[in-house]
Amino acid sequence: MIGKTIGPYNIVEILGKGGMGVVYKAVHTTLEQQVAIKALSSELASNPSSRKRFVKEAKIQAKFSHPNVVNIFNYLDEGEDVYIVMEYVNGQTLEQKLKSEGAISEKEAISISIPVLEALDFMHSNGVIHRDIKPSNIMITNTGLIKVTDFGIAKVLDENTQQTKTGMVGSLYYISPEQILGEQTSAATDVYSFGVTLFHMITGKALYEGTEYAIMTSHLEGKPVPPWEVNDNVSKNFGKVVLKAIQKTPKDRYKTARAFSDDLKRVESGSRISIPIPRIIKNNQGRLKKSNFSNKRAIYGGIGIFLILSIIALAFNREPENKNSPAVTTSSSIDNEIKETQISQPELPETKPVPKAVATTNIEQTGSRSVQVNDEIEDERFSLFDEDLYNKKNAKEIEERNKKLEEKNKKLEAKLREEQKRYEEKEREARKREEELRRREQQKRMEEQKQHKDTTGGFKKVYNPVKNKVFNPIKKGFNKLKKKLR
Numbered sequence: 434m435i436g437k438t439i440g441p442y443n444i445v446e447i448l449g450k451g452g453m454g455v456v457y458k459a460v461h462t463t464l465e466q467q468v469a470i471k472a473l474s475s476e477l478a479s480n481p482s483s484r485k486r487f488v489k490e491a492k493i494q495a496k497f498s499h500p501n502v503v504n505i506f507n508y509l510d511e512g513e514d515v516y517i518v519m520e521y522v523n524g525q526t527l528e529q530k531l532k533s534e535g536a537i538s539e540k541e542a543i544s545i546s547i548p549v550l551e552a553l554d555f556m557h558s559n560g561v562i563h564r565d566i567k568p569s570n571i572m573i574t575n576t577g578l579i580k581v582t583d584f585g586i587a588k589v590l591d592e593n594t595q596q597t598k599t600g601m602v603g604s605l606y607y608i609s610p611e612q613i614l615g616e617q618t619s620a621a622t623d624v625y626s627f628g629v630t631l632f633h634m635i636t637g638k639a640l641y642e643g644t645e646y647a648i649m650t651s652h653l654e655g656k657p658v659p660p661w662e663v664n665d666n667v668s669k670n671f672g673k674v675v676l677k678a679i680q681k682t683p684k685d686r687y688k689t690a691r692a693f694s695d696d697l698k699r700v701e702s703g704s705r706i707s708i709p710i711p712r713i714i715k716n717n718q719g720r721l722k723k724s725n726f727s728n729k730r731a732i733y734g735g736i737g738i739f740l741i742l743s744i745i746a747l748a749f750n751r752e753p754e755n756k757n758s759p760a761v762t763t764s765s766s767i768d769n770e771i772k773e774t775q776i777s778q779p780e781l782p783e784t785k786p787v788p789k790a791v792a793t794t795n796i797e798q799t800g801s802r803s804v805q806v807n808d809e810i811e812d813e814r815f816s817l818f819d820e821d822l823y824n825k826k827n828a829k830e831i832e833e834r835n836k837k838l839e840e841k842n843k844k845l846e847a848k849l850r851e852e853q854k855r856y857e858e859k860e861r862e863a864r865k866r867e868e869e870l871r872r873r874e875q876q877k878r879m880e881e882q883k884q885h886k887d888t889t890g891g892f893k894k895v896y897n898p899v900k901n902k903v904f905n906p907i908k909k910g911f912n913k914l915k916k917k918l919r
Contacts, residue, residue, distance in 0.1 A: 434472075438462070439516055440509050442470060453477060453487070458521060468506060471517040478513055490583070491517045497559055501552035503572065503582040522582075524575045527634070528568035536637030536664055539671050543701050545571070546631055548579035550694035553627065557620040557690060564618055566626035567607040568633065606639050610653050610681050621683035624693055628678025628686070635671070636663040640679065653681070671700050673708055 434457060437444050442459040449456045454474040460467055477483035488508070495505040507518035527545065531537070537545075549571055556563060563570075565583060572580040609625040611618060629640045641651035657679055660672040674696045680686045687693040696706060 439470060439511065440507070440518075442468060442518065444470070453483075459518075467521045467523075469519050469521045471519060473515050475513065478515055484515060487515055487517070493561055494519070497556065497561075499552055499555045501548045501579055501581060502556070503580045519582075520580075522572045522574055522580050524573050524578075526569050527571040527573060527630075530573060531568055531633060531637065536666075537634055539635065539667065540701070542631060542634045543697050544577075545573070545579055545634070546627070546697055547694050549581055549627060550690040550697070552579075552581040553620075553623050554690040554694070557623070562618050562620065563623050564612065564626075565604060565607075566623050566630060567604045568630055571630070605645060605648050606633075606641070608649075608652060611683060613649050613652060619683055620689055621686045624678050624687050624690060625680075625683075627690075627693070628675055632657070632660055632675050632679065635667050635675070636660055638663060668700075670706050673706050674700060677708055 434444050434455075435446060439459070441462050443462055445458045445460055447455060448458050448469060454472045454477065457470045457472065458467065459470045473484065473487045477487070491505055491508045494502065495508075498504060503522060504520040505517060506520065509516040509518065549566075553563065553566070563581070566581075570581065570583040572582055574580065607626045607629045609618070609622045611622060632640045640657055641648045641655060643651070657676065659669075660667040660675050661669055674693070677696075678686055678693055687696070696708075699706060
């Protein structure tokens with residue numbers, strides 16, 4: 434593609450590659466204007482839905498013009514290939530910056546966040562939801578200007594389409610809970626995605642990590658770690674703003690990008706944010722189906738089932754003996770011989786063959802079925818015993834985990850108490866300083882008044898504007914009138 438001409442543009446170099454296609458740097462052959470050309474891959478270009486989405490991106494960005502949104506110049510359709518000609522941003526993505534530098538300071542994070550939120554607020558006010566805010570879609574120019582790009586999966590609010598679970602769109606690390614559940618998206622969707630992006634900016638780590646299932650489950654019901662616990666340089670004032678933005682339900686987040694931006698500006702100015710530390714509610718406020726049994730219930734239930742099955746197994750073991758006892762022999766003489774062998778002494782030789790005969794008769798009449806039943810019962814016993822051991826092991830693990838969590842909570846509580854004490858001590862010291870300053874100022878005024886009294890012999894004559902400008906002229910007028918009358 435390098436050296437090839439697309440419309441009036443000459444391809445110079447490759448800027449990047451992605452799942453949708455390739456982005457090239459190009460120059461207008463006549464105007465010598467540098468542009469970026471986004472080319473849809475040949476596989477997706479042949480797919481009508483992907484082609485439609487690509488055209489939609491061009492239309493959405495071309496409708497609006499904002500200093501923090503990458504501008505669209507043209508759309509080219511050359512047979513099977515389609516291209517979007519857009520503004521060339523000479524710089525790097527936020528993703529590249531975070532990979533090279535790691536966590537950035539609060540001040541720098543705010544300077545990047547406010548322009549992004551202003552761009553989002555502009556798009557939301559025009560009825561467009563981005564739905565894929567992430568570091569790779571935020572550009573930083575070499576002059577420090579911030580640009581939001583890639584509206585490929587943006588949604589216009591007046592569209593008559595309902596998003597479903599099968600049509601889940603968005604990048605997994607930054608996707609909102611409502612996108613995972615296939616619910617209606619709103620401005621709060623972009624607020625969540627940028628809140629997760631901001632967490633990554635100030636901590637240098639993704640909010641949730643692991644397998645795809647683990648990440649999606651964490652977005653739905655996981656409790657995020659406060660940013661100040663990941664990075665000691667993050668203030669609680671700033672962390673509260675981030676935690677509010679990444680609440681599970683849209684109603685608990687910032688309603689608009691502007692409200693999000695306003696709180697960041699307050700943090701930047703040093704004002705204290707009055708919002709409490711947000712509480713993350715498990716199971717996503719009831720939007721997910723709750724489990725019928727907790728771990729403890731499952732363990733107790735397993736033990737109960739084991740006991741019931743053990744009783745049934747014992748009952749089965751007794752049944753063959755009761756059924757086979759009358760069927761051992763049909764003659765009463767054999768029954769009498771059995772009784773005699775039981776009562777008689779064991780040293781008599783004639784009584785030994787009788788039990789053998791009875792035993793063989795029992796096996797012959799009952800057949801192999803009783804043996805198979807007994808084997809099955811034994812297998813069930815062993816399997817239940819294994820399950821019981823497994824449940825006990827799980828119970829121990831749960832107890833150990835709970836103990837560790839309790840210890841951790843105790844440490845956190847102790848730490849909070851220490852911080853509270855420090856804060857109270859600082860407040861007391863501040864009040865003492867203020868009182869001392871007031872006392873010194875009052876003492877200084879009193880000394881100055883005393884010195885003035887000693888030097889002038891009394892209090893200084895105070896200038897009275899009312900007396901000088903109103904009463905003195907009237908007095909002079911009366912004196913003149915008196916003189917004339919005389």
